[in-house]
Amino acid sequence: MTGSNLIRYGLNAAKLFRIKQRQTQFIAVRSCGWIRDYKPGPYPKTPEEREAAARKYNLIPEDYDCYEEGSGYGDYPKLPVVSQDAMDPYEEYDNYYRRRNFGQTLHRDYDILTSEKTNPNLVFRFSPLVMFSVFIAPFFIFSFIAWIDYYFDLHSCNPMKPKQFPGDGRIHYTFEPVD
Known part of the structure; x- marks a missing residue:
């Protein structure tokens, strides 16, 4: 390939990448309906509102418990703190890597309770x-x-004998032949 062809190829690849990126962003925003569905509503005050909130979050009314009023979480359920490491590894999950099923309500600290971050249930x-x-x-x-x-x-650390210095009255070396 010549230099001009590489430039042309690079520019075309950049255009394709931008088109793909825009399309991916559009699909991601359009397909993630759970964000809109799980947006907390007002704090439930009546039993009917509590049942409606439990149905909204795929929970049975007996298991539904929400945060106290004024905490800022609205009708979002107070789920038990269970990290991904503490979940059963042999269960059949829809998303095995994240150990969650489709439509499962997430804990409010889900981003902290992932397997690579922390495990509050760990017993040393x-x-x-x-x-x-x-x-x-x-x-x-x-x-x-x-x-x-x-x-x-x-x-x-460094054991050694004392140094042999000349002049102490002893002969250390001589050139005389041995008799």
Whole structure:
């Protein structure tokens, strides 16, 4: 390909990409009806309004519980805090990667409860104090060993014999033949 053909190809690809991008944006906005459907309404005050809100969020009226009035969440349901890691991995989900089914009402902190972010249901095997002490113990152990080496003058780091300097009255080297 010549340079002008590459430029022409690049410009055409850019135009196609822009068209595809606009079309994708339009499809995304048009197809995500759950945003409009799950937009919180006013706080329910009567039992009929509570039942209507429960139906709106695909819940049975016994399971429906909303946030207190004035919290800013309106009639959005108060769902239990369960992260994706805590959900059953062997269940048949419509979207297995996100572990959710079609039409399932999302928790208000859904973006925080994803599998790559946090798991508030996680129970650690050891307490935080034990984990911190196991983390810090090697530093104290090696510092104690270094202090013993320094205090008792053990010279364990670089042991060597004393240097042989001329002039101390001894003959260190001679050119005389051995008898």
